[in-house]
Amino acid sequence: MEKRWVYSQEASAEVVERLSESLKISPTLASILCQRGICTFEEAKHFFRPSLSDLHDPFLMKGMDKAVDRLNKALHKSEKILVYGDYDVDGTTSVALMYGFLRNYTHQIDFYIPDRYKEGYGVSQQGIDWAAENNFKLIISLDCGIKSADKVASAKEKGIDFIICDHHLPDDDVPQAVAVLDPKQVDCPYPYKELSGCGVGFKLAQAFCIQNDIDQEEAFKMLDLLVVSIAADIVPITGENRILAHFGLRHLNGPQPMRPGLEALKELAAINYEMDITSIVFGFAPRINAAGRMGDAKNSVRMLLAQTKDEAFKMAAIINESNKERRTKDSNITKEALQMIEEDDFLRSANSTVLFKETWHKGVIGIVASRCIEKYYRPTIILTQSNGVASGSARSVHGFNVHDAIESCADLLDQFGGHMYAAGLTLPVENVQAFRERFEEIVASTITAEQKIPQIQIDGKIELKQITRNFYNIIRQMEPFGPGNMGPVFESECVYDTGSVRIVGDTHLKLRLTQDGFHTIDAIGFGLSDYYKAISKGIPFNVCYTVEENIYRGVISLQLRIKDIRVK
Structure with a gap:
């Protein structure tokens, strides 16, 4: 496939020369640093020597004081606390981090991961009802909740308070929770906006330590989970994320014993070298994700929380089997999808790909969409049938906003959501053909020739x-x-x-x-x-x-x- 070579903008020769001389490195390397916004000796010092002391004060985040106060109240009154998270890597590591941290301070705690197929993404009514039936008084949601105003209201009616730890863009209708922690809130002064969901949960743990005169090392012990979240959720590795990732990797590669669950994953992935972001993305993330795609995402949390090697390896073996099943379905469906394109004159020459087959497994269609883009570089939506409707995952190419294109077809859809490069949608099965035609028209009229060539x-x-x-x-x-x-x-x-x-x-x-x-x-x-x-x-x-x-x-x-x- 033809590729477009795009050259990074060169920094000022004077700035490059000054940085090169101050750091005693080649102008080539100094130029690369400048391209990353590192143009002075002081900036380079912080870049090359990350320090946990450079982390932002967690109380700069809007709602943090309220969140810590409510958490302290729950602990002092021995209220039951439910840690609630999404079923992907960011969600499960978030739950493992928060549950693992708080179980040092209370036994009145449990966790909940919604079923991907029965409950869907985010806070579910089924989860709220389960919490009420089991007398939980506080729910801490992680990597979800910012778009669950109705569910938070339902919980309040049942006497359950919410602390939301999320990193997704809020809607206009922000949930009326006790505390909403999300640096992307328009009025949140927190300096770094790109934390993962797990990162927001970590900041709550850090704030709890500060407020209660606990050594912050108790929160820092969780950085091995946080770096897995940062890598898998593809958040920018800049600023605070880079510091957290640096020390998380040091934890994974350090002399101290590795967390049993991650040690089991490392062995199953045959990683016998120093771990980096790439080895997490390709070695850890697919296996952790597979539990929720093919079975029960709670197994990922159980593995991450395991305190003995035997327990961890037992759970990891279950997850690994789920991953093998995921890979088989992924491979088979990808072959089917590519064959559908190759055998259809219109699809071969189209500006987009929209494919539907009612028997495809919902848990892998996002992966299949990405695989199709590797062969046919264009916005792609893979649909299957689930609960009587067509349900799909969209993936995009560099520079093209697939969410906006889907939004232009809103009248044909039941619901949709996501962002520029990835989205989800549901629609009546009878609307699939009309949607395919409309989506193609929109893409054809808005995508540029350059966007159809990988760069x-x-x-x-x-x-x-x-x-x-x-x-x-x-x-x-x-x-x-x-x-x-x-x-x-x-x-x-x-x-x-x-x-x-x-x-x-x-x-x-x-x-x-x-x-x-x-x-x-x-x-x-x-x-x-x-x-x-x-x-x-x-x-x-x-x-x-x-x-x-x-x-x-x-x-x-x-x-x-x-x-x-x-x-x-």
Whole structure:
């Protein structure tokens, strides 16, 4: 698939030179820091040396004082507290964090995760009723609740108070809870707006420690769960999130024993190296998510809260089986979906993809939508039948607002919600064809030619001889990488293979590159075997890549992970 190379805006030469001299690093690396908003020595100091002392005061968050007061009241009166969370990774880690923290101070506590299919997303009436039947007086909702004004009102009628910890955009109708903690409230002065749901819950735990003269280390012990949430929920790894992720990863990779549940996940995912954001995203997140997609999300919480290795591995084995089932259904439905596109002349040339099959498993349709975008790069909606209606997940491409496009079809829908790049919707089955046609019309009239081509953001052009161990070590200090702080991508021009190019694993390229005939470096290009013929002829080409370490038979060396190739 053709890719568009987009170059990051260069910073002022004067600013780059000043930063380069003050940090004693190359102008290339100084430029990359400036692109990330780090333009002074002091800013670089905080960036390269994250500190928990740089975390914001949790009481800056609107409602925090009320939340802590209500929590203290519940603990002092031995009221029953219900920790309520969503069924995805952010929700389950949030529940595990809050429940695990509060069980040190009360035994009158339980947790609740709604059934994905019977109750749906967010606070459910079934959950409220269950809490009332079991005499809970306080519900702490995490990663949900900001859009549940009616449910919070229902709970109040039943004598149950709510503390909401959420990070989604509020509606105009903010729930009348005892406290609403959400930095995205328009009148919330909290300086950092991009916390995950679990991050908001952590700030409540931190505030509780401060108010009650408890060592904040009791809250910091939960950072291993928080970094899993940050990685899986794809929130920006900037500002406070970057500090929290840094120390969460240090917890996961440190000398102290790992939480039994995460240790079990690490073993099942065969992660035998230092963990980073990527290993959480691909190793931990799918397994934690699979419990809610294929069965009972409470199993994820039970695993994360397990206090013994035996208990943790027992729950992890159940979750791993759910993940195997998820992968099978994901693979089978993706094949069906791609075949439907390939066999339909209209769908092949369309500007969007809308597919419906009543038997597809609802738990994986979002994943299938993302898989389809990998092959056909355009806004995609995958629909299945659930509870008598068509229910779907939408995914989008860079720069295109799929939520707005869906909103333009609102008269055909029962309900919808989401954001620019991902959304959910339900509609009558008989409206599917009309929706498909309308959605295609809207996308065709609003999407640009550039938005239909996947882009690669390139941070700078360098020569291969610049890639030294010291150069790589400075890049490593820019971690953790993720949205808002992606691993630097470089371009090198007029490189060629030294004669070792070969195809590995059917579709991948293994090369040894040089520019000047003297400095050489190994490279791997996944899915780039189509370039083998041209490269094997010694034709020079441009390449964009990230720099990484490769460990082979105990030998550590630098290599390039090629993202794309342009033959001259």
